[in-house]
Amino acid sequence: MDNPLPENENAKGGWKQDPAGVQANILEIATMVFAEHGLSGTRIDEIAARTRTSKRMIYYYFGDKEGLYARVLEAAYAKVREGEASLDLDGLPPTEALSRLVTFTFDHHRAHPDFIRLVMIENVHQADYLQKSDVIRRVNTAAIDRLAAIIRRGEETGDFCHGLDPVALHWKISALSFFNVSNRPTFSALFGTTLFSETAQRRLRDDVAAMVLASVRKTP
Amino acid sequence: MDNPLPENENAKGGWKQDPAGVQANILEIATMVFAEHGLSGTRIDEIAARTRTSKRMIYYYFGDKEGLYARVLEAAYAKVREGEASLDLDGLPPTEALSRLVTFTFDHHRAHPDFIRLVMIENVHQADYLQKSDVIRRVNTAAIDRLAAIIRRGEETGDFCHGLDPVALHWKISALSFFNVSNRPTFSALFGTTLFSETAQRRLRDDVAAMVLASVRKTP
Amino acid sequence: MDNPLPENENAKGGWKQDPAGVQANILEIATMVFAEHGLSGTRIDEIAARTRTSKRMIYYYFGDKEGLYARVLEAAYAKVREGEASLDLDGLPPTEALSRLVTFTFDHHRAHPDFIRLVMIENVHQADYLQKSDVIRRVNTAAIDRLAAIIRRGEETGDFCHGLDPVALHWKISALSFFNVSNRPTFSALFGTTLFSETAQRRLRDDVAAMVLASVRKTP
Amino acid sequence: MDNPLPENENAKGGWKQDPAGVQANILEIATMVFAEHGLSGTRIDEIAARTRTSKRMIYYYFGDKEGLYARVLEAAYAKVREGEASLDLDGLPPTEALSRLVTFTFDHHRAHPDFIRLVMIENVHQADYLQKSDVIRRVNTAAIDRLAAIIRRGEETGDFCHGLDPVALHWKISALSFFNVSNRPTFSALFGTTLFSETAQRRLRDDVAAMVLASVRKTP
DNA sequence: TATGAATGAGGCTTCATTCAT
DNA sequence: AATGAATGAAGCCTCATTCAT
Numbered sequence: 001m002d003n004p005l006p007e008n009e010n011a012k013g014g015w016k017q018d019p020a021g022v023q024a025n026i027l028e029i030a031t032m033v034f035a036e037h038g039l040s041g042t043r044i045d046e047i048a049a050r051t052r053t054s055k056r057m058i059y060y061y062f063g064d065k066e067g068l069y070a071r072v073l074e075a076a077y078a079k080v081r082e083g084e085a086s087l088d089l090d091g092l093p094p095t096e097a098l099s100r101l102v103t104f105t106f107d108h109h110r111a112h113p114d115f116i117r118l119v120m121i122e123n124v125h126q127a128d129y130l131q132k133s134d135v136i137r138r139v140n141t142a143a144i145d146r147l148a149a150i151i152r153r154g155e156e157t158g159d160f161c162h163g164l165d166p167v168a169l170h171w172k173i174s175a176l177s178f179f180n181v182s183n184r185p186t187f188s189a190l191f192g193t194t195l196f197s198e199t200a201q202r203r204l205r206d207d208v209a210a211m212v213l214a215s216v217r218k219t220p
Numbered sequence: 221m222d223n224p225l226p227e228n229e230n231a232k233g234g235w236k237q238d239p240a241g242v243q244a245n246i247l248e249i250a251t252m253v254f255a256e257h258g259l260s261g262t263r264i265d266e267i268a269a270r271t272r273t274s275k276r277m278i279y280y281y282f283g284d285k286e287g288l289y290a291r292v293l294e295a296a297y298a299k300v301r302e303g304e305a306s307l308d309l310d311g312l313p314p315t316e317a318l319s320r321l322v323t324f325t326f327d328h329h330r331a332h333p334d335f336i337r338l339v340m341i342e343n344v345h346q347a348d349y350l351q352k353s354d355v356i357r358r359v360n361t362a363a364i365d366r367l368a369a370i371i372r373r374g375e376e377t378g379d380f381c382h383g384l385d386p387v388a389l390h391w392k393i394s395a396l397s398f399f400n401v402s403n404r405p406t407f408s409a410l411f412g413t414t415l416f417s418e419t420a421q422r423r424l425r426d427d428v429a430a431m432v433l434a435s436v437r438k439t440p
Numbered sequence: 441m442d443n444p445l446p447e448n449e450n451a452k453g454g455w456k457q458d459p460a461g462v463q464a465n466i467l468e469i470a471t472m473v474f475a476e477h478g479l480s481g482t483r484i485d486e487i488a489a490r491t492r493t494s495k496r497m498i499y500y501y502f503g504d505k506e507g508l509y510a511r512v513l514e515a516a517y518a519k520v521r522e523g524e525a526s527l528d529l530d531g532l533p534p535t536e537a538l539s540r541l542v543t544f545t546f547d548h549h550r551a552h553p554d555f556i557r558l559v560m561i562e563n564v565h566q567a568d569y570l571q572k573s574d575v576i577r578r579v580n581t582a583a584i585d586r587l588a589a590i591i592r593r594g595e596e597t598g599d600f601c602h603g604l605d606p607v608a609l610h611w612k613i614s615a616l617s618f619f620n621v622s623n624r625p626t627f628s629a630l631f632g633t634t635l636f637s638e639t640a641q642r643r644l645r646d647d648v649a650a651m652v653l654a655s656v657r658k659t660p
Numbered sequence: 661m662d663n664p665l666p667e668n669e670n671a672k673g674g675w676k677q678d679p680a681g682v683q684a685n686i687l688e689i690a691t692m693v694f695a696e697h698g699l700s701g702t703r704i705d706e707i708a709a710r711t712r713t714s715k716r717m718i719y720y721y722f723g724d725k726e727g728l729y730a731r732v733l734e735a736a737y738a739k740v741r742e743g744e745a746s747l748d749l750d751g752l753p754p755t756e757a758l759s760r761l762v763t764f765t766f767d768h769h770r771a772h773p774d775f776i777r778l779v780m781i782e783n784v785h786q787a788d789y790l791q792k793s794d795v796i797r798r799v800n801t802a803a804i805d806r807l808a809a810i811i812r813r814g815e816e817t818g819d820f821c822h823g824l825d826p827v828a829l830h831w832k833i834s835a836l837s838f839f840n841v842s843n844r845p846t847f848s849a850l851f852g853t854t855l856f857s858e859t860a861q862r863r864l865r866d867d868v869a870a871m872v873l874a875s876v877r878k879t880p
Numbered sequence: 881t882a883t884g885a886a887t888g889a890g891g892c893t894t895c896a897t898t899c900a901t
Numbered sequence: 902a903a904t905g906a907a908t909g910a911a912g913c914c915t916c917a918t919t920c921a922t
Contacts, residue, residue: 019905022906040257040258041260043891044891044892045891060908064892125405127408171399171407172427172431183398185347190361194387195388200388215427239881263916274882275918280882285918457922478701481700484913504913563844607852611840611864616839618843620831623783623835625790626787651872655867703894703895704895704896714905725895886919887920892915893912894911895908896908899906
């Protein structure tokens with residue numbers, strides 16, 4: 001009511017001469033549109049229309065459609081891995097740490113369907129754009145490192161069996177968390193949506209965590 | 221002049237006046253091209269060029285691009301599920317049967333990357349085209365039925381715990397088999413290709429089978 | 441008046457389904473427009489507007505702007521060299537033959553300013569497109585061959601000195617005939633148009649022929 | 661902090677606040693780029709990128725693209741004619757003077773291919789920009805004056821025939837010197853590069869000088 | 881059943897130029 | 902004197918699709 005609107009960045013006119021804001025806005029919208037339609041299915045015009053700037057600015061800042069897509073992909077990976085990094089498992093016993101990691105990953109993937117879709121789309125493109133990005137590769141090895149740390153601790157405590165491959169373990173966690181989101185449309189079209197209710201998903205998540213834990217546990 | 225050209229499929233004219241053959245050829249090529257580029261990424265011209273007929277015939281037989289895509293999807297599901305149906309597990313004890321089913325699924329997915337890619341693509345499209353196809357739904361419930369049979373037998377023998385959901389079990393098997401193929405491009409771009417060598421894949425497959433079996437086994 | 445207009449190819453409607461005619465029409469207009477504005481200065485829309493078909497057909501038949509330009513260049517060379525080939529000098533004594541060739545070339549260049557402009561434009565482009573065309577190269581060696589024949593005969597009769605290089609001779613004839621057309625705009629802007637009146641051009645042409653002849657004549 | 665940075669032209673800041681230097685730099689780069697790509701083929705962005713200032717300054721100092729091109733053309737003519745003016749032929753006998761002038765012109769053109777290209781480009785544009793420039797016209801009449809002086813002296817000594825037109829003579833010298841540079845790309849694409857070797861060019865130049873001299877010499 | 885020719889709508893991108901400081 | 906940010910207009914080209922036989 002009595003808001004004087006100082007430095008209002010969203011109000012019309014308040015965002016002129018704000019390069020960073022313009023780029024961020026484009027990136028945000030583009031992420032949504034690319035995730036929805038894929039690379040070739042996306043229309044630059046649609047992105048522009050949903051942006052607070054013009055189509056021209058997309059080319060001004062990102063060069064071309066592929067350039068924008070590449071940046072969207074990078075930003076998506078960065079954001080998701082950043083979210084993962086916030087999870088601190090160092091203080092927990094290894095079994096508990098791994099369990100928490102799986103649970104978190106499962107939920108995290110569910111919470112970021114746009115990211116999942118972008119990765120799917122990138123797989124359709126044979127990971128062409130991801131391969132060119134050093135940024136992304138760097139960000140991802142951190143995930144492996146964290147897992148390796150848990151494995152080492154688990155081996156030391158005797159909870160985990162020896163010779164576990166962190167990459168293979170990551171593969172298992174990812175598969176079970178990723179598929180849940182990526183293949184939900186076809187899966188529910190074929191077998192119904194019961195598996196995607198809140199309770200079913202919670203049970204599934206716990207099941208998944210149990211499966212992963214069982215696979216690392218020392219066989220007596 | 222009076223050259224009969226009998227049964228020569230490669231010679232010019234050998235396939236003319238062969239509607240079924242022309243359609244099959246179009247479908248085969250279209251499967252490859254759609255699997256490679258996705259729906260919007262595919263060019264009717266590319267399909268036509270790799271076909272032994274012309275672009276005009278694609279429209280003649282399939283109406284439009286979406287019609288062709290829908291037929292490709294149906295054919296792909298039919299072919300893959302048909303391959304699965306050839307697996308006869310009825311004579312085996314339930315544990316063995318499930319183990320064989322998982323192993324087979326893992327290998328079968330690996331052997332049909334184009335199918336996997338088509339399913340991925342269909343997921344990007346929110347399963348729009350799959351939903352319209354009654355054919356596909358019918359074909360897929362068979363997979364659940366077979367799994368339900370194994371579960372029932374496992375419960376009877378006491379090998380499996382009670383209350384197993386065949387759909388959830390199918391979900392687990394699918395997740396671990398599907399991701400392996402669908403996300404291979406991004407996964408190997410990020411973490412290298414070691415996990416995709418023949419030996420590593422065999423170990424992974426056995427690991428996966430063990431995980432699934434552990435998840436159904438009766439807890440003592 | 442009582443013309444029934446049978447097979448009228450120019451009347452509206454008479455040219456449908458006439459691929460060769462459409463292509464020829466595009467090529468003719470494109471030649472004029474490229475000659476007027478150069479490669480980058482030309483607008484495909486302008487060509488299309490002056491054509492009896494649409495812009496779309498330009499791409500249908502010629503691929504892209506550069507493809508059209510390349511074809512225009514080829515056609516221009518072919519047409520001009522074809523005109524030259526119609527000149528029969530075999531029956532004439534060598535001095536007379538060479539004189540006639542120079543005179544003809546000078547007039548021929550004047551009569552085809554569009555061709556001259558296209559060659560100028562191609563030189564601005566470092567002959568990039570000409571280099572790719574085998575057609576053009578083939579057509580041009582004929583000009584050298586004809587000149588070589590005249591030189592040989594002149595040496596035999598003793599009219600010409602020995603060791604004449606047909607390529608260098610061609611260079612001289614070309615230079616004096618080409619510049620007259622190519623640099624007419626700047627030259628007349630700087631020094632007036634008197635040199636380009638009909639009579640002055642005739643005198644210039646005869647002067648040029650005399651210069652060339654003097655350069656090949658045996659020095660006593 | 662208190663770094664004076666005196667007379668350092670390369671260090672950042674050394675050329676700031678140097679309007680004349682900035683303009684000269686723009687002009688120099690623009691000359692190269694226009695000569696390379698023509699008027700419509702040139703991108704202001706390319707000029708700006710190769711300049712030590714920004715695109716904005718080009719507009720600041722030269723108004724628009726055409727204004728810059730016009731200035732480039734003027735500067736090019738001025739520079740080349742200035743080079744010619746340094747040639748002092750007054751002390752030589754007329755035959756020798758003319759011979760030296762032709763030889764010099766031939767070499768001078770070869771040494772300034774960018775100028776030749778700019779003139780070609782201007783001819784493609786029908787000399788539109790040259791016509792508007794009084795500066796250029798003034799500079800060029802000097803060339804005719806000098807030639808007229810030689811002719812007068814040659815007529816007086818009886819070496820040259822009567823009634824020679826200095827403009828026509830200039831035309832001949834120009835044609836043979838200009839074509840050598842302007843049409844080198846197409847000519848060598850068609851007939852090879854042998855004519856453009858150092859030795860062949862020297863012989864060609866002497867040939868050209870001989871041709872021009874023969875054309876003015878009194879016929880006995 | 882088959883086909884070469886043709887096309888409208890719309891997509892991506894570029895370019896010279898101006899705004900606002 | 903100098904500048905980073907912004908832009909409208911227009912260019913090239915592609916695509917699925919239909920026409921006419």
